[in-house]
Amino acid sequence: MTRFIIIRLIQAFVTLIVISMVIFALARASGDPVMLIAPPMATLEDIEAIRQHLGLDKSLPEQYWVFLQNITQGDLGQSIQNRQDVTTLIGTRLPNTVTLSLSAIFLGLIVSLILGVTAACKFGTWMDNAVKFVAILGQALPSFWLAIVAISVFAVLLGWLPTSGMGSPAHYVLPVLTLSFFMLPIFTRLLRSSMLEVLDSEYVKLARIKGLSERVVVWKHALRNAIIPLLTAAGITFATIVTGAVIIETVFAWPGLGRLMAEAMIRRDFPVIQATVMLVAVVVLFVNLLVDITYAYVDPRIRY
């Protein structure tokens, strides 16, 4: 087990290095930073001075080394937009995204648990079909449009909830609901199929024969085993949530990381994008590492 974890750690580290190289290369491809900083009246000497000041006169490997050093020291550069440190920018935005996405994941999990299990237990009935229909529709409808409709109906037309921004608990309702809808279809479909498989197994039949109530059989015996395959979906879910956060935060003007990225995109603010992508890459690798280790723990056949 230790060996497995060490190998996985090394692999994750190598992946991280590769990603940082790609980002570094793109940073250099994005245009000459000197031209962005230098005032329009700058002479050739001025430009050369700025170039030296930024260390851009050094060779590419040297520049990459400086880039790595800065990252490890938590120095992610300054935003081109407002000269703020990217580290502080991310620091103020990150908690908002974490609270939003954790609540959405929590809600999405509970709802998809209920929907998935109900659909599997009532296999082939109208309830099953209704859940399948919602899941298929949820995968096809653009979620950003759903968010716009939700704002129009509940915030503007009925005036029950605030349209956008962050503050009171009421501000959470619409963003959390729409963000959870991103992951709902995947989870419900996965849970339904894995639940169907488990419900057909011998030990569930045994539990029934023992005379346990249907509620205990389904929610205790079957569900516990049906959830395990969902672990593999954790990586995909994380990717969906990140994508969702960027879109939902933009629509709801939520002051989180996703909106920061969307804004940086429009202003072509490379330092911000570079830092956030790097951050997400680290989290993605970490989540996958956790999933792999948990899986190896649950299923010993996976270990080396």
Added chain:
Amino acid sequence: MEKAKFGKKLIQIWKYSRRFPVIPIAIFCVLVFVAIFADVITPYPPNEMSLTERLTPPFFMPEGSTAHLLGTDNIGRDILSRMMFGARISLSVSLMVIAIATIIGTFLGMIAGYMRGRVDAVLMRVTDAALAFPALLIALLLGVALGPSFRTVVLALSALSWAPYARMMRGEVLKIRDEDFVAQARIIGSSQARILIKHIFPNVVNTLVVLMTMSVGLVILIEASLSFLGAGIPPPTPSWGSMVADGRNLFQRAWWISLFPSLAIGAVVLSGNFLGDWIRDKMDPRLRQL
């Protein structure tokens, strides 16, 4: 009595459409037709502004007119014409992305499955990383680095969408690489390349076609999300996603600006998924668990 008969008929139609999805195929035919002949059939040029006809509602509304069947946006551009040109963007982006993803994914996946060992391990780790990484982030990164353009969108979407193909192809090749006919080809002295292309590839083509159909909807959806965020194809080129974004703040007064393009996205993605399911059941029922 009448009611029961009617219900039965509905179920019959439903069952028939499961066997042969008429509606999704029709929607796709319309999409392809509109995308190809957009220049000829659109009532107006997609970027023609008409400030006197701003925010005209669709024809079925009291103030609407048949001059603009689906109404106009806030600078008087015809929604229907823009949607028709948007179809061209959606279709061409998804065709190119799927073509690139298929070529790269099939190549890497087949190599990994055939070679096994270290090559396989390295390739699969890369594939895993690509599978877990949000495509939207790569698109934003490339959009900032290279500037938003048609090329950037295709590049960004292809950068990650090859991964499912590689994964699937590897699995398929692993299954058949030890079959007798492959061993026989090796014995008579076929080269590795010949074995892969002539003997293994024809056996995995079905799976490939299924995967390609199933990803049409997904690619269109991501392209729309990108355009919605302003990281897609830059304006004024009409794209369904950016049309929804345009109408975002006007949803109360002029819902038609964003409703019709989003319905188009939903309908096309939905039919793509249905078609994918149908082709899968026809060609490769083993994949049903997917």
